[in-house]
Amino acid sequence: MNTLFLIMVFAYLLGALMALVSGRGVGGRSLTGGAAAVGAASGLVLGLWVLLSGVPYSLYWPNLLPVGGGLALYLDSLGAFFLVVIGVGAIPAAIYGISYTAVYDKGPVSLRLLGVMLNLFLLSMSLVTLADNIFTFLIMWEGMSLTSYFLVMTESEHRETTEAGLWYIAMTHVGLALLLAAFLLLAGDTSGAFADLRANAALLSPTMRGLVFVLAFLGFGSKAGIIPLHVWLPRAHPAAPSHVSALMSGVMIKLGIYGLLRMALDLLGGGPAWWGVLVLAVGAVSALVGILYALMESDLKRLLAYSSVENIGIILLGIGAGLLLHTYGLMAPAMLGFVGGLFHTLNHASFKSLLFLGSGSVLHAVHTRNMEAMGGLIKRMPQTAFFFLIGAVAISALPPLNGFASEWLVFQALLGGANIPNPEVAVAMPVGVAMLALTSGLAAAGFVKAFGITFLAIPRSTEAEQAHESPLAMQIGMGSLAVVCVALGLGAAAVVPVIGRALVGLGGLPQTAPAFQLTLETPDSFGQISPAALGVILLVVLGLIMLGLRLIRANRPVRVSDSWGCGRIEQTPRMEYTATAFAEPLRRVFAELYRPTRELTIDFHPESKYFVQSIQYKSEITPWFERSLYEPLLRLIKGVAYRLRGLQSGSLHLYLLYLALTLLILLFATRWF
Amino acid sequence: MNDTLFAQLSTLGASLVLLFGIILLWRRSLMAYVRAFQQQSAVLAALFVVVGYFGQAPELYVVAVILFALKVILIPRLLHRMQNQVGIGYEATPYLNVASSVIVAGLLVLLAYVLTRPVVLTSTLPTRGGLPLAVGLIFVGLFVIITRKKALAQVVGFLVLENGIALLAVLGTFGIPLIVELGVFLDLLMGFLVMQVFIYHIQDTFESLDVDRLSELKY
Structure with missing residues (x-):
């Protein structure tokens, strides 16, 4: 294990050095990205090893920076799980970046800075999961924030980017201040090692524990992007280069979830019912409001960023349910909630990274993020379209892909709330179920829009018409993530027990991990499901439908032509459904939230009102x-x-x-x- | 007998060192500033020898020699050379006139007595009488830096402040470890050289050594 750890650290450092020496050109970019991929891969293997064997890895250097107890690294199962998440997101992103950053070979962007920061970002992110005292944790946390700030600022010649960077650095430092307060309150006058914090947490008064929890929730929440601390996500994620957006949205914000679990479940060891209710409420609001804002976006990457807010909400619904059930000693359903949250964390890391990489391919080809200027890309970039479709189906939680499996687990955990003895608390759970159901439906609508407007119909601009498929390294990046999405979905029954190991023994959860089964089963028999079987059934049904179509069509001639255009002779992109129009019904239904402003200017012909020269329609939602x-x-x-x-x-x-x-x-x- | 002599000598030395500090406040020629600093450092070096002798701390002799070489010979010489290059200046219009300055200095020394009273009362050191004077000298050095406009006067103020710290250290502890002392000297020399560079730059930019002109940089 030591070797793996050292390979990881040195690969990242070597990658940073490579970037510093030669950032430009195919060679430089391959070395930088390759080293990052090797580092991420050894991190992934290290994490899997610890997770599967249950043997923690530790490394203490108390003399290195001896101020706060020195460097203390300890990888337990929970940290190992998140190290795996980092690996899943980072390997494809690093490979993808090799080709994606080719546009920066010429121009004002410093590829050296980008390469150095990318490797250091991955390194500090990985070390956050290993930190075993306050000092190490906060140093790595801050390193992660600062390096990602530089990554966001890559295209700093745009005013939009510098503004996004400012929002990001301000929000992340507010979060750091809250975390610092939480940790210092928790540490009291102990050394700051996590083991001491655990012991000290039991001695604190309930008020103090509550204060620590709220501070930590807000601090980690600002990184995870909970509403209302989400404002930096839709700014910073689109501004960064797409493989960095994938890392930030897919991986980095998950470390907020890691921090929350580490603090609430491990260090504080669970708490009163209001903790769970708070997390549940914030999760529900984030999920719903996040997807509602995503629906209104016509900027592809902003849409994805808002959808990250939604998915963080779903993860928090699972964790909130877990915390609440944990309070009442219902350990088996609590485990289900936590596992659901963690599984969704892993799944979101895979499909959100995939979608961001896909949007990067589109951006690479069309040079705009505005969906109104896209369309028809499925013909021009078939691979990208296919991978993006897999990501979109997965994030819409359709079976048999991975999003379905984890959201199903979260539903089961929420339904398990019926076991809670206090009805006034238990009522929170069905509300959560309703919110999650609404969110899932809206998410499906949102990604029908994202995929349909971007890839289907005919091109809306000349750039879209001249679009080309992205290079091989980018396709490898996307393809591997698509495989992960499918594998995690079909193999959910095998994956979930492994994720369960990340939680055993934390805060009094059962010591035994759930066993391997072919089906996903919930402890108090609310239901069981087998995504693999579902997948097989779906394939069979799909095959039957195709067979049926073929039989029907067998004796009829097939004519290929334009679709019916209401009798018009020529079809132009202006007749197409736009992204805004697609979302218009929802804009009206949720007008209370959006407060849309409308501005309609019609230029009539001077002779007659019946002849219109131009129509301008402007509608904006109020970012309240x-x-x-x-x-x-x-x-x-x-x-x-x-x-x-x-x-x-x-x-x-x-x-x-x-x-x-x-x-x-x-x-x-x-x-x- | 020995202790009484030691106490008297140390208090006398500390008083002299403070007196040379206060000279800065009623002279205006920068030449006089440098000379006052030189004499103060000489007295300080002598005091190191005294403490080394009575306090049985022979390494203080080494410190005294270095101190003499650095603060009585080297730095004053550098200061003189600097004056030759930027022109001999007068502290014509300090923020506070001489009479008020001396009164404030008196108040500061009084304040130092008030602040160090608990230490002096509980201490058994024969040199305890000099401790308030050393703290007073630190205050006076700060006061010189705050109220004087010429950059050179401020440098001398800083050096005097540093002398105050050295005085406090030697009276309070009979000599800090030699390696620390050497570090402090090196630090002082480096600080001084950096300030020298700044002074030349200020002179070049503003054709004057008035530090208050630096506020023009804000706009």
Whole structure:
């Protein structure tokens, strides 16, 4: 295991060095991306090893940076699971990046910086899962945030990108401040090693534990993208290069989930019912509002980013259900909730990475993220379209793919809430079920839109018409993730017990992992399901339908021509269904949330009102999270900062006077207080 | 007998060191500043020898020699050379006039007595009488840096402040470990060289050594 760990660390470091030496050209990009892929692969193997064998890996260097207890690494099953998630997302993304970054060979973007930061980002992300004291954890956490900030800022010549970077770095540091407070409150005057935190948590008063939990939930939530702390996701994810978006959206935000589980379940060892209810409520709101905003987007990558908010919501629904059931000692259904959350984490890492890589291919070919300028790409980029379709089906939770399996588990856990003795608490669970059901339906609609508008019908712009398939490395990246999506779906029954091992023994959960079965079974027999069997049935049905069609068609001539255009002679892209039009019914149904503004200008012919020269229709939804939450806050901060500016007169003597006065005041304070 | 002599000598030395610090406040020529610093450092070196002798700390002799070489010979010489290059200056308009400055210095020394009182009361060191004077000197050095406009005056103020710290260290502990002392000297020299570079740059940019002109950089 030691070797694997060292290979991982040194591969990443070597990759960073390679990028520094020669970032440009095929060779440089291959070395950088290849090293990152090797690092991620050894991380994946290390994680699987620990997960399957149950033997933790540890490495302590107390003398390295001895301030906060030094570097302490300890990989238990929970960390190992997330290391696997990182590997699943990072290997394809690194390979994909080799070709994708070719556009930066010329131009203002520094490939060196990109390569160095990518490798360091992956390294710090991997080490977050291994951290075993506050110091190591926060250093790696901050390293992950800073390197990803640089990755977001890759195309910093665009104003939009710098704005996104500012939002991201501000939100991530607010999160870090909250985490720091949570950890320091939890540590008290112990050394800061996680083992000490565990012991200390039992001694804290309930109020203090609650405070630590809320701070940690908000801190990790800001990284995971829970509503209302999600504002940076739809800005930063589209701004970054697509393989980085895949890593951030697919992998990095999951470490927020890791942190939450580590804190709530492992360090604090579970808590009162309101913890679970809080997580459940935030999860439900994030899931629903996230997908509703995703539906309104016509920017492909922003749509995907909002959908990440939705999926984090689904994961939190599972974890919230788990925490709630854990409070009442219902360990078996609680396990189900946690496993559902973790499985969805892994699944989202695979299909969201796949979708981001797919959108990157489209962006690579069409040079725009605006879906209104796409269309007809299925003919021009068949591979990308196929992979994107698999991702879209998986994220819409259709059987037999992986999204279905994990959402099914979350449903089962929520239904298990009927076992909770307190009815006033138990009622939260059916509400969660309803929200999740609505979310799943809307998600399917959203991805029908994403796939349909982007890939089907005829091209809406000349760029889309001239689109070309992406190079091999990018196809390998997408293809491997598509395989993972299918495998995780069909093999769900085999995968779930392994994920269960990530949780054994944490916070009093049962010591034994669920056994291997051909079917997914829930403990209190709410239901059982076998995705593999479902897959086989679906294939058989599909085969039968095709066979039937062939039999019907057998004796009839086939004519290939344009589809019926209401009698028009020529069909133009302007007759097509647009992304906005697709979402219009939902915009009306949920008008309360969107508060859409409409602006219609019609230019009539001067002679007659019946002849229209041009019509302009503009409709925007009101971003009221920004407007009602962040704008007042920003105004307040600006106001305070403006007043504080008076302190900075620019006079050196005044600054020196501040120093001297501070010294005197401190001396007096120590003398008399 | 020995202890009484030691106490008297150390208090006398500390008073002299403080006195040279206060000279900075009522002289205006930068030449006088440098000379005051030179004399102060000489007294300080002598005090190191005294403490080394009575406190049985022979390594203090080494420190005294280095201190003498650095602060009495090398740095004043560098300061003189700097003056030759940027022109001999006068601290014509400090933020506080001489009379008020001396009064404030007196108040600062008083304040130092108040602040160090608990330490002096509980201490059994024969040198305890000098501790408030050392703290007072630190305050006076800070005060010089704050109220003087010429960059060179500020450098001397910093050096005086550093002398105050050295005085406090030697009176309070009878000599910190030699390696630390050497580190401090190296630090001082480096700090001084950096400041020298800055002074030349300030002179080049503003054709004046008035530090308050630096606030023009803000706009």
